[in-house]
Amino acid sequence: MRFMPPTHRGEASFINVSASAFAAARLGALQALAAWPVLLGRVMFYLLILVVLAALWDKVAAEQVTPLAGMLPPEGLAIYIGVTEWVTLSVVAIERGFEDDIRNGGLEPYLLRPKSYLLQRVAPALGETMVRLVVLGMAGLAAVAMSGRPLPAPGALLALIVLGGLGCIVGMMLYVLVGLAAFWMRRVLPAMLIVQKLSFLLGGLVAPISLYPDWLFSIAKATPFGAHLYWVGVQTVTPSARLFCIGIAWQILWSMVLGALCALVWQAGLQKAVREGL
Amino acid sequence: MLTTYAMQIIAAIRISFADRINFFLQMTGMAVNNGFFFLLWILFFAGFRSVGGWQFDDVCLLLGIIMTVVGIAGILFGGYRDMAAAILRGEADALLTQPKPVLARLLARESFAHAWGDLVTGTAMLATLAGLDATRMPLAMLGVGLGLTVYVSASVAFASLAFWIAGARSLARDLTDFLLLFSSYPGSIYTGATKLIAFTILPAGFVVLAPVEFVRQPTSGNLGIAAAAAIGYASLAMFVFHQGLKQYQCGRTPTSS
Numbered sequence: 001m002r003f004m005p006p007t008h009r010g011e012a013s014f015i016n017v018s019a020s021a022f023a024a025a026r027l028g029a030l031q032a033l034a035a036w037p038v039l040l041g042r043v044m045f046y047l048l049i050l051v052v053l054a055a056l057w058d059k060v061a062a063e064q065v066t067p068l069a070g071m072l073p074p075e076g077l078a079i080y081i082g083v084t085e086w087v088t089l090s091v092v093a094i095e096r097g098f099e100d101d102i103r104n105g106g107l108e109p110y111l112l113r114p115k116s117y118l119l120q121r122v123a124p125a126l127g128e129t130m131v132r133l134v135v136l137g138m139a140g141l142a143a144v145a146m147s148g149r150p151l152p153a154p155g156a157l158l159a160l161i162v163l164g165g166l167g168c169i170v171g172m173m174l175y176v177l178v179g180l181a182a183f184w185m186r187r188v189l190p191a192m193l194i195v196q197k198l199s200f201l202l203g204g205l206v207a208p209i210s211l212y213p214d215w216l217f218s219i220a221k222a223t224p225f226g227a228h229l230y231w232v233g234v235q236t237v238t239p240s241a242r243l244f245c246i247g248i249a250w251q252i253l254w255s256m257v258l259g260a261l262c263a264l265v266w267q268a269g270l271q272k273a274v275r276e277g278l
Numbered sequence: 279m280l281t282t283y284a285m286q287i288i289a290a291i292r293i294s295f296a297d298r299i300n301f302f303l304q305m306t307g308m309a310v311n312n313g314f315f316f317l318l319w320i321l322f323f324a325g326f327r328s329v330g331g332w333q334f335d336d337v338c339l340l341l342g343i344i345m346t347v348v349g350i351a352g353i354l355f356g357g358y359r360d361m362a363a364a365i366l367r368g369e370a371d372a373l374l375t376q377p378k379p380v381l382a383r384l385l386a387r388e389s390f391a392h393a394w395g396d397l398v399t400g401t402a403m404l405a406t407l408a409g410l411d412a413t414r415m416p417l418a419m420l421g422v423g424l425g426l427t428v429y430v431s432a433s434v435a436f437a438s439l440a441f442w443i444a445g446a447r448s449l450a451r452d453l454t455d456f457l458l459l460f461s462s463y464p465g466s467i468y469t470g471a472t473k474l475i476a477f478t479i480l481p482a483g484f485v486v487l488a489p490v491e492f493v494r495q496p497t498s499g500n501l502g503i504a505a506a507a508a509i510g511y512a513s514l515a516m517f518v519f520h521q522g523l524k525q526y527q528c529g530r531t532p533t534s535s
Contacts, residue, residue, distance in 0.1 A: 060329055206318070212321060
């Protein structure tokens with residue numbers, strides 16, 4: 001048997017893993033494009049949400065019932081909501097795939113393959129997410145232009161693209177954790193809805209968390225939900241390089257923490273499945 | 279027919295109860311989810327007091343009605359949620375050979391554990407925060423009944439698209455979700471085109487807004503509007519479903535694997 005240095009083998013393995021992940025992501029992106037009616041439906045949903053929530057905030061801003069209403073940006077929160085919903089709706093509902101695989105025995109064939117199950121599930125979803133980001137982003141920009149509201153400055157737009165991409169990765173990690181809960185729960189819908197509502201609340205999906213009381217704002221901006229949405233959306237309200245750097249830092253930190261947590265939960269779930277069955 | 283329906287839905291409910299821990303997790307999860315959504319509105323009204331004349335107790339009434347409607351629909355008519363998929367999978371084949379109505383059988387085929395969470399939070403909200411006194415509670419129940427009829431009818435009509443369209447599973451779910459989205463915000467924000475949508479294609483106006491108006495101002499006019507909408511949408515759903523079923527019986531419905 002030929003001796004192969006472990007470092008060499010490790011590098012080759014890393015390249016192979018990266019290549020297969022990239023191929024899977026590309027496949028996911030192509031599948032998303034092929035299913036264009038689904039994509040179109042998502043664009044419609046996105047535009048509908050924008051119409052409803054923009055109407056809500058325009059009404060609040062127009063009435064100025066309380067001093068807090070005077071703190072809203074003069075152009076309203078439509079662009080902020082456009083951005084947070086853009087990130088939210090771009091993230092693929094990956095938890096459903098995990099639930100199906102784990103509950104219906106679809107996991108077993110994957111375990112026999114030499115590729116990592118988690119990576120083979122996450123990579124295509126990431127590819128699909130990137131396609132959604134581009135399509136929904138274009139639809140959002142078109143909607144803003146047609147509504148006559150001011151478009152974000154080019155610098156802010158670039159910042160939004162970077163933060164939006166990272167925000168999606170954080171969001172996807174959260175939904176991977178939800179999906180892996182299927183090892184313990186029959187249906188992950190309630191867990192998904194709780195994460196969704198925490199994104200509403202602590203991520204600032206429909207209003208910047210800076211409008212909250214100080215104590216809640218301090219907590220919310222440090223959570224993964226803040227990294228998922230708030231640090232992206234804040235660039236539309238108060239665009240600045242400082243907030244961009246802070247946002248990136250939180251997003252990278254939470255991507256790493258949630259990635260590690262996903263790997264741990266997967267190991268624990270797999271051990272349970274091997275020990276007790278599904 | 280009602281006896282058969284009752285027997286089938288009781289069996290579906292008992293199945294949803296079978297795994298007690300899972301049932302509890304599902305129900306609690308949904309209640310917590312609703313709690314977070316409600317907390318969002320608490321924060322909203324703490325900061326902004328009102329939106330288009332709607333105040334906190336109006337939104338509590340709206341949320342109480344929509345949560346109760348979705349809860350009852352999920353418990354007693356759970357099949358509505360994935361009816362399009364059932365049609366596309368050809369599950370109506372077996373039902374067509376039986377003497378009982380196909381629509382009722384499809385509606386009673388499933389009952390969701392998490393819907394109990396909606397029902398509990400919805401009724402709790404109606405009983406405590408919606409500003410309803412003992413005289414208005416029966417009106418709220420009537421409003422829930424009318425809203426439930428429109429909600430289930432609209433969902434059945436959306437699912438019936440599967441008789442004609444292969445991709446209707448996702449479409450029907452999306453339309454039902456759009457309907458819920460429209461139903462979760464104060465009616466005062468809808469004007470022009472959005473108001474037209476809310477009272478036609480996505481009848482949130484009749485699922486919650488008309489019942490809320492009826493409970494707030496229980497006039498015969500408001501009752502007439504809500505009741506006419508319930509009858510209208512139920513008739514429309516029956517018509518669309520049976521037209522689709524004819525299509526299905528002729529073998530012209532697309533199928534999914």
